[in-house]
Amino acid sequence: MPDKLRVAVIKGDGIGIDVTEAALAVVDAALSKTGAASLVYEQIQSGAGYFRETGRDIEPGGEERAGEADAIFLGAIGLPSVRHGDGTEISPHLRLRDRFQLYAGVRPVRAYPNAPQRLADPRAAGIDMVILRESTEGLFYSAAAHGRSDVRGDEEVRDTLRITRATTEKLHHFGFRLAQRRRLRGKPGKLTCVDKANVFTSMAFFRKIFDEIAPEYPGVQTGYNYVDAQALDLVRQPWAFDVMVMENMFGDILSDLAGGLVGGMGMAACAEIGDHHGLFQPAHGSAPDIMGQDKANPLAAILSGALMLDYLAEKSGQASLAQAGQLIDDAVKDGFEANRLRPIEFGGDMGTRAVTETLLGFL
Ligand SMILES: NC(=O)c1ccc[n+]([C@@H]2O[C@H](COP(=O)([O-])OP(=O)(O)OC[C@H]3O[C@@H](n4cnc5c(N)ncnc54)[C@H](O)[C@@H]3O)[C@@H](O)[C@H]2O)c1
Secondary structure (H helix, E strand, C coil): CCCCCEEEEEEECCHHHHHHHHHHHHHHHHHHHHCCCCCEEEECCECHHHHHHHCCCECCCHHHHHHHCCEEEEEECCCCCCECCCCCECCHHHHHHHHCCCCEEEEEEECCCCCCCCCCCHHHHHCEEEEEEECCCECCCCCCCCCCCEEECCCEEECCCECCHHHHHHHHHHHHHHHHHHHHCCCCCEEEEEECCCCCHHHHHHHHHHHHHHHHCCCCEEEEEEHHHHHHHHHHCHHHCCEEEECHHHHHHHHHHHHHHCCCHHHCCCEEECCCCEEECCCCCCCCCCCCCCCCCCHHHHHHHHHHHHHHHHHHCCHHHHHHHHHHHHHHHHHHHCCCCCEHHHCCCECHHHHHHHHHHHC
């Protein structure tokens, strides 16, 4: 019997707490259904609420403990009313991304029946794609740590877009492997390099590395799109895309656009993967406008839990974990198909608890 896998859990603030509890309940149910060993959860105190009480954004030793776990699950961090002296918000999760070099930001985007479709074209029902957002450098390089922006008095500020060969090679390999895995699951398995190689040297470099790596994956169909054209295509024909790989800021913007196409933030799951660590969280924030009201849609967190199980399966070699992840994906799809998942977020009548209970029923 292998050792039990350990998950560091940071519930954080606002709806982060409720959606984390929902996600872990669903993960536990899926694991017991497949007969896989349960996970051991280790809570880590962190967030704006914790900062307000203690003056620290994460408990002492919390970052180290997160690093020792097999995976990290995070709800949401931040409250607009709690800030540092310089006006910025409490955001230890950005430090975790930097510290553990979580370069591969995986954001699946999928249309579900009976969930809102923002496009009138019926082909929008077939949207099933992944935005792969580099998450440690690009134009966020100077945002990841204080002091990296070049501030020249009150007259000029320069931020740096940084593309390194080391990170870009790893990112593209990740993208090709992801496309390969999706092909095995019956999806197109096509990888599109989204850049602005026509005008930026850094982006031409990004594409050059993509071209160097592509021949290693002859089974993966490749394509290119400039980021402005990609924005157009995500509205015009999103069903034509499978996996799209891009630098950090492009991914930040296009993944929200893509999330909007299939409903909203309550469906936006996210995995952040590095060479040795993985962090899983819904892409939304703490939603102070609805916190404490049982109104949050927990599905983004629940689908992030499924991504975590997939990751742990690969890391540990335990196939039953991947089966549990698949069970969750299927339950969400079946729940929407039967019109039994009706989150308040989409004008429905079901709060966080009702959505979670219904999904547990489907499992
Ligand atoms: N990774 C993170 O932890 C993260 C990400 C984004 C924002 N934040 C923080 O969250 C706080 C609020 O930020 P914001 O308002 O810009 O973004 P937000 O994602 O919290 O909310 C934006 C809008 O989407 C709605 N929404 C978000 N998630 C939802 C869900 N699961 N179900 C139903 N509706 C949902 C909210 O009610 C709100 O109207 C800020 O302090 C911000 O810094 C944290």
